[in-house]
Amino acid sequence: MVGESQGGVAMLRRSGGGGGGGGGDPSPPEIEHYLPSTVMATILSKLDVRSLVTAAAACRSLRACASHTLSFLPSVHLLEIAPTLDLLRPLLPPNPYLRSLRLDCSRLDDSSIGPSLHEICLLNCENISGRLLAELGNKCRDIRTLSVNSLAERRGISICFSDLEELLNGCSQLESLSLAVDASSFDDTKFGQAWASASQRLSSLEIGYIPISMLVKLLSITAESQHSLGRTIPPFFPSLQKLCLSVDYITDQLVSSISKALPALTHLDLQDAPIIEPISSSDLTNAGLQQINPRGKLKHISLVRSQEFLFTYFRRVNDLGILLMADTCSKLESISLGGFSRVTDTGLRAIIHSCSSLRKLRVSHGSQLTDLVFHDISATSLSLTHVSLRWCNLLTNHGILGLSCNKDLNVLDLRDCRKVGDVALRALSCLPKLQVLLLDNMDITNIGLSYLGSGKCPLVSLSLRGCRRLTDDGITLLLGGSTRLSLQVLDISKLPNLTDNGILRLARSRIPIVELRIRECAHIGDTSVMALASMQVEGGSHGSSLHLLDLYDCGGITPLSFRWFKKPYFPRLRWLGVTGSLNRDMVDALARSRPFLHMACRGEELGAVYWDSSLGWYRHEIEEDEVDELEQWLLEGEYRSDDDYDMER
Incomplete structure (x- = not known):
């Protein structure tokens, strides 16, 4: 120990x-x-x-x-490590009282799960076949919540329609279903009818990706069941309130079908990622937006066009469409709009001024938005807590000064707003509830960091990735004030002027950093690793606070650094990013000696910082519990x- x-x-x-x-x-x-x-x-x-x-x-x-x-024990939650089945058995003895199970399944294959569970969350199931769904349908008939991620993604592992069918037939009490899978694997002529046997209590449904052709057929059958006069068809999804889907294209027909088939919806999250530029008939227009909330029940709306495959936008929607939607959206509590490149200040101001209950606002790729969006926001009754304005390139310090009137701001994402600088940070440093601040690729300097360091905001997570004007002195200024008392997550990647001296100053500050990202910093080397390994926080062991350390493509890292990743150093480290080509033998040896350490060598992003797909809001979960005893x-x-x-x- x-x-x-x-x-x-x-x-x-x-x-x-x-x-x-x-x-x-x-x-x-x-x-x-x-x-x-x-x-x-x-x-x-x-x-x-x-x-x-x-x-x-x-x-x-x-x-x-x-x-x-x-x-x-009523619940077993093991998401911070990925055990094998043999290592898991001592923690899962026969237990008739077990109701909740959450596992990282990246080192598991097909296995049996107890019949009495009410909640199951399984992440990284790429090595598990679709038979898992069938087994759940046969054995876990009382399950209420099911979340399965990356099922059968490994090549050669099968998943088919019959697996889904058995799940829906067996789990008659299901209330929440999240399948982060490619639903095209379930393509079958009976796909739509299969949902007739789904639980009548199902209130939340999330599917990772579903072809729009399959979805439209399902919605058509659902609408028929809702309006069947003789009730020859049982109603589909009578209790469904939350729907989260990723599709080929968001279209007028899709929006209209959802509105007709699912009248009880309060939460709608749609995302598409076109591989070719949509034509008029396969795109969202002003007319489609007018149909999105005809009954005025929606409280959460997210419409996002991803740029994953093609730089494309909702070019057929302008301010008129947003104005038409705002007429029926007075009850909105959160809205996320991504890729609406023709919407200007007029459209977004209509949302802000019409929705008095709005708490969360996210706009990405808002290329027409300017400071006028927040010009008179202080005159409204809004109390925004979460705001994301990524890639809104026309925003300047003046707009953020207006936004800072919201004293309840808890999360603020200004990534890639390149005209926002130090003046805005001075205003933000006075926000008493601001905990998460993302400033990637902004034009800020060490002066801006001095404002944050001496300000009132209790920052827990700060991202400065790609802020090229920052230097080692900025780290000193940031950690010189009250911020050092709360900061746990720090991203200082891609800073060309950051050197080992900056990391040495961080180590000397002895703040309890949980996650530290320093990737792609040319002047970071072995000295930084040794300093972090030797860092002690409040009398703890060496490197005791770090759960995640990302050193990918740091120019000065040599094989010498790997000696410092052996225990007793970094005892709680669960995620490590390095350049795999540095010394493959040493990387493999470290992976063998620390089997519960997630090693990333190809530049992939690490850890549990993510955008919640259902809301579009930044979330960060920090586990305070000790995990090295569990590993042993x-x-x-x-x-x-x-x-x-x-x-x-």
Whole structure:
């Protein structure tokens, strides 16, 4: 054990939990002498898996009690590591009380899941076949929430329509279904009819990608079931309120079909990614926007045209379409518009002034938006908490000064707003609730960082990626004030003037950074790695706070750095980005010695920072719990015997 767990073990040993004297003196009494087993079991039953394992590492008695507790634990959540099936078994004994299971399945293959679960969240299921869905339908008939990500993405692993059919037939209590898969795998003439057997309680449906031809047929059958006079067809999706889909094209026909087929919707999230420029009949126009919320029930709308394959926009929508939509959207609480390149200040101001309950506003690729959008926002009753204005290139400091009147701002994304600079940061530094600030590729200097460092905003996450005018001195100014008390996530990638000196200053500040990204910095080298490895926070172990470190394509990193990634250094590190070609043998050796460390060598982005696809808002989940004890227990596989503990005495 390392860090705090070492102190806990020592204390228990001194008080009789597993330690012992020498010279023939009798061993101190076990912990049960001070704490009855029934009381101990009651206490442990209140803990989660990570805390249970921490307790189990202390002594034989606690380990036995923790093992028993696992057999009636109501939830097991293991998303920070990716265990194999053999390593997972000790944590999943027969347990009739287990209701919630969340796993990273990247190291698992097809396996059985208990029948009594109510919530299942499975990430990185690329090695698991579509039979998983069928097994869930057959065994987990009481499941309420199901989320499956990347199912059967590995080449050669099958997924077919019958798997989906068995899932829908079996899970009659399902309330939320999220399948981040390519639904074209389910293409079948009976695809639409299969949803007749879906749970009548289903209120939330999310599908990673579905061809528009399949979707339109499903919506057509759904509309028929809703308006069937003789009720020869049972109603499809009678309770559906939330729909999140990715399609080929967002069109007028699609919007109209959704409005007719799903009258109870309160949350609509549509995203497309055209591979060719849409023609008029396969595009969204002003007429389509007018049909998007005919009953005025929608509270959340997200319409985004992705630039993944082609730089294209909603060219057939202008301010008139937004004005028509605003007439029926007075109840909106959040709106996300991406790729509406012909919408100007007039259209967006109509949304802002019509929706008094609006809290979250996201606009990307708003090439016509200017400072006038927020000119008189202080005269409204709006209290925005989340704002994203990425790639709105006409915005300047004046617009952000107007926006800063919203004192409840919690998340602000200004990435690629290249005309916004230090003056805006001075205003933002006074926001008392601002926790997440994304400033990638902006024209800010060290002076701007000094405003943030000495300001009032309790920043938890800050991204400065690509702000080319920043230097090492900026790091000192940023960490010189109150910001150092709250900052946990920092991205200082792609800063050409950042050197090892800047990282040394960061290490000396001893702030509890959880995630640090320094990718593509030519002057960052082995010295930075050694400084971070030796960094101590509040008496913890070396490098104790870092969960993620991204050093991809840093010019000064050599094989020497890999020595510092071995334990006891960076004990809580779960994500590491390096250049794989640096020394492949050393990378592979490190991966073998730390099997729960996610290694990324091809430049992929790391960690749990993401845009929530259902809302379009930045979320960041930071786990405060210790995970190194969990890793050790899993690696041990089986519980240690009494003799093992006796040898420690």
